[in-house]
Amino acid sequence: MVIAHVVAPAEFGGLERVVQLLGRGLRGRGHEVHVVAVAADSRRIAPFLAPLQDAGVQTHTIVLPGRSYLRERAAIRSLCRRLGPDVVHTHGYRPDVLDAGVARRLGIPVVTTVHGFTGGGWRNRIYEWLQRRAFRRFDAVVAVSGPLARRLEAAGVPRSRIHTVPNAWRQIAPPEGRETARRTLGIPHDAFAIGWVGRVSREKGPDVLLEAMRHAGDVPLTASVVGGGDMQIELQARADGLGLAGRMRWHGAVPDAGRLFPAFDVCVLSSRTEGTPMVLFEAMAAGVPIVATRVGGVPDVVSTAEAAPVTPDDPLALATAIRAVSHDRAAAERRAAAARIRLEREFGVAPWLDRYEAVYGLVTV
Numbered sequence: 371m372v373i374a375h376v377v378a379p380a381e382f383g384g385l386e387r388v389v390q391l392l393g394r395g396l397r398g399r400g401h402e403v404h405v406v407a408v409a410a411d412s413r414r415i416a417p418f419l420a421p422l423q424d425a426g427v428q429t430h431t432i433v434l435p436g437r438s439y440l441r442e443r444a445a446i447r448s449l450c451r452r453l454g455p456d457v458v459h460t461h462g463y464r465p466d467v468l469d470a471g472v473a474r475r476l477g478i479p480v481v482t483t484v485h486g487f488t489g490g491g492w493r494n495r496i497y498e499w500l501q502r503r504a505f506r507r508f509d510a511v512v513a514v515s516g517p518l519a520r521r522l523e524a525a526g527v528p529r530s531r532i533h534t535v536p537n538a539w540r541q542i543a544p545p546e547g548r549e550t551a552r553r554t555l556g557i558p559h560d561a562f563a564i565g566w567v568g569r570v571s572r573e574k575g576p577d578v579l580l581e582a583m584r585h586a587g588d589v590p591l592t593a594s595v596v597g598g599g600d601m602q603i604e605l606q607a608r609a610d611g612l613g614l615a616g617r618m619r620w621h622g623a624v625p626d627a628g629r630l631f632p633a634f635d636v637c638v639l640s641s642r643t644e645g646t647p648m649v650l651f652e653a654m655a656a657g658v659p660i661v662a663t664r665v666g667g668v669p670d671v672v673s674t675a676e677a678a679p680v681t682p683d684d685p686l687a688l689a690t691a692i693r694a695v696s697h698d699r700a701a702a703e704r705r706a707a708a709a710r711i712r713l714e715r716e717f718g719v720a721p722w723l724d725r726y727e728a729v730y731g732l733v734t735v
Contacts, residue, residue, distance in 0.1 A: 371401045371402070371456045371457065371730060371734070372401070372402045372404070372453060372454060372455045372456050372457075373396055373401055373402070373403050373404070373455060373456065373457055373459060373730065374403075374404045374405075374406060374449070374450070374453055374455040374457070374458045374459065374473075375389055375392065375393060375403070375404070375405045375406065375459045375460075375461065376406045376408070376446065376458060376459070376460045376461070376465040376469050376470075377389050377405065377406070377407055377408070377460070377461045377462060377465060378407070378408045378409060378462055378464040378465060379407055379409065379414075379415050379418040380569075381414065381417075381598065381623040382417075382418075382597075382623055382624075382625070382627065383568075383569060383648075384485060384537065384645070384646075384647055384648035384649070385461055385462055385485045386418050387648045388461070388483065388485065388514075388537055388648070389405060389418075389461055390418070390421050390422060390542070391538065391539075391540055391719060391722075392459075392723075392726065393405050393422045393425070393427040394421065394422065394425040394427065395540075395719055395722075395723045396723065396726070396727075397425055397426050397427045398425070399723065399727070402428070403427045403428065404427070404428045404429070404430060404449075404453055404455070405419070405422050405427055405428075405429050405430070406429075406430045406431075406432065406446070406449060407419060407429065407430070407431050407432070408431075408432045408434070408442060408464065408465065408469075409431065409432075409433060410433065410434065410435055410436055411433070412431050412433045415431065417625050419431070421542060430449060432445045432446070432449075439468060442468060442469065443468060443469065443471075443472050446469045446472045446473070447472050447476070450472065450473050450476050450478060451476070455473075455478055456478075456479070456730070456734050457478065457479045457480070457481055457730050457733060457734055458470065458473035458478050458479070458480050458481070459480075459481045459482070459483070460480065460481075460482045461482065461483055461485065462485070463497045463498065463500070463501040465482075466482050466501050466504050466505070467497070467500050467501055467504050470482065470504065470507075470508065471504075471507070474507065479509045479510075479733040479734055480507075480508050480509055480733075481508065481509060481510045481511075481512065481729060481730065481733060482505065482508050482510075482511055482512065483512040483514065483535075484505070484511060484512065484513050484514065484518055484522060484645070485514055485645045486514070486515075486518060486643060486644055486645030486666060487518075487521075487643065488571065488572075488573040488643065489572075489573055489642075489643060490571070490572055490573060502522070502525040502526070502527075503526075505522060505525070505527045506526055506527055506528070508527075508531065509531065509733040510531055510533060510729050510732065510733050511527050511531055511532050511533070512532075512533050512534075512535050512726075512729060513532060513533070513534050513535070513645075514534075514535065514536055514537050514645040514646040514667060515534070515536060515644075515645050515646050515666050515667025515670060516534055516667070516670065517666055517667065518534075518645055518666065518667070519532050519534045533725070533729050535722065535725045535726065535729075536646045536667055536670060536671070536717070536722075537645070537646040537648060537651070537667075537717070537722075538717050538718060538719045538721075538722035538723075539648065539651035539652075539654075539655065539713060539717050539718075539719070540718075540719045541628070541655060542626070542628070543626040543628065543629045544629065545628070545629045545630075545631060545632050545655075545656055546629050546630060546632060546633075547632065548632045548633060551629070551630045551631070551632045551633035552633045554630060554633070555594050555596075555619065555621060555630060555633050556619060557592065557594060557619070557633055558592070561590070561592045562589070562590060562591055562592070562635050562636075562696050563591075563592050563593070563594060563633060563634050563635050563636075564579075564583075564591055564592065564593040564594065564634065564635070564636055564637075564638050564692065565593075565594055565596070565630075565631060565633065565634030565636070565637045565638065565653075565658065566579050566593060566594065566595045566596065566597075566637075566638050566639075566640070567596040567597055567627050567631075567637070567649045567652070568596075568597045568639075568641070568647075568649055569597055569598075569599045570595065570597050570598055570599030570600070570601050570602045570605065571599040571600055571601055572601060572642070573641060573642050573643045574599075574640070574641050574642075575640035575641050575642050575663065575682070575683070576595060576599075576601055576605055576640065577601065577605060577608075578640040578642075578682075578683060578684075578685050578688060579593065579595075579638055579640045579685075579688065580605055580608060580609055580612070580614065580618070581685030582638075582640070582685040582686075582688035582689040582692060583609075583612075583614050583617060583618070583689075584612050584614065584685070584689075585685055585686050585688075585689035585690075586689040586692055586693050588693075589692070589693050589696050591617060591692065591696070592617050592618075592619065593617060593618050593619065593638075594619045594621060594633070594634070595618065595619065595620050595621065596621045596622075596623075596624050596627050596630070597621075597622070597623060597624075597627075598622045598623045602620060602622075606618075606620060627652075628652040628655070628656070631652050631653055631655075631656035631658050632656050632657075632658070634653075634656075634658050635658070635659070635695070635696070635699075636658065636659045636660070636661055636692060636695045636696075636702070637649070637650075637652075637653035637658045637659070637660050637661070638660075638661050638662070638688070638692065639660070639661070639662040639663060639668070640663055640682075640688055641662075641663055641665055641666075641668075641682065642663070642665065642682050642683055643665055643666060644663075644665045644666030644667060644668055645666055645667055646666070646667035646668075646670070646671060647666075647667075647668065647671075650662065650668065650671050650672060650677075651671075651713060651717060653709075654671075654672070654676070654706075654709040654710055654712070654713040655710065655713060657703075657706045657707065657709075657710050658706060659677075659678075659695050659702035659703065659705060659706045660672060660676070660677035660678065660705070660706070660709060661677065661678045661680060661688065661691045661692055661695065662677050662678075662679060662680070663679070663680055663681065663682040663683075663688075664679045664680070664681060664682065665682050671717070672709055672712070675705065675708050676705050676706075676708045676709035676712055677705060677709060678691040678694065678695065678702075678705070
């Protein structure tokens with residue numbers, strides 16, 4: 371098959387990792403794979419494209435200033451005519467709303483993977499409303515979790531076109547040793563370190579972690595926040611006001627952050643909403659104990675046997691779970707070992723690629 375993925379990538383995240391895994395995996399199975407990246411700055415997307423290029427995936431960049439919608443659609447139309455894809459696979463609200471329709475009008479089947487909804491301000495809510503309406507016209511809509519699939523059906527997407535395919539995981543960059551990872555992040559070798567990795571925005575709950583740190587003041591904790599986002603400046607100021615500045619480290623976006631997970635004593639996911647978060651897979655692979663909120667597809671990835679689940683938006687519950695990990699390391703390490711086994715058993719790339727190939731087969735018949 372000739373498969374074209376269209377994405378407007380951020381600096382890093384689960385969506386970007388999924389596209390990389392799909393591109394590399396499908397190329398390895400003999401398909402002709404193209405990844406089209408839309409951005410305002412080509413330098414920003416170079417780290418995202420490099421692993422794809424290394425694997426022989428053909429990449430294309432459409433670099434345009436913001437709101438150049440007609441020019442973007444014209445560029446997608448030209449690429450589709452030149453490449454002749456059997457299927458166009460979009461990821462994220464911009465390609466879903468703007469670009470998929472171009473392929474559909476050319477008679478090319480269109481597939482999307484829905485990685486989750488972030489909610490937030492009125493502008494995001496409008497984008498997501500447009501995205502949900504667009505999904506009704508896709509030939510196939512892949513949801514990365516069961517709750518997300520049910521939400522799509524409630525939004526009017528025909529059930530026959532919805533396919534639930536939880537994300538998979540494959541290690542791209544080998545992990546650093548614990549001491550090397552700690553030196554990279556500036557974590558003292560004897561500290562009990564919380565790792566929080568993700569987009570620093572409301573749906574990911576970084577403010578919940580901050581409040582949990584305040585409730586866990588009796589425990590000598592330090593937290594490393596890896597990722598950037600629109601809440602960072604506000605949260606840094608709040609941490610200063612709460613007297614937590616010396617216990618919080620703000621690293622910004624770090625390429626291949628998964629290699630640094632061995633630096634952490636516990637990985638905290640404090641999200642208010644999720645699809646199937648790749649950060650869980652990174653922690654499971656590194657053997658790091660997990661504390662995670664019960665949202666989206668998280669319960670499908672880890673149970674109480676593999677992690678310490680907590681209710682979302684509850685800083686006190688989060689603090690209690692973190693404190694329990696610090697007080698009973700042996701129990702936390704047993705759960706981490708069970709999580710690593712489950713990752714290898716249930717979330718391999720080969721069966722995941724099988725399911726995507728099956729979806730493509732259905733829409734191209």
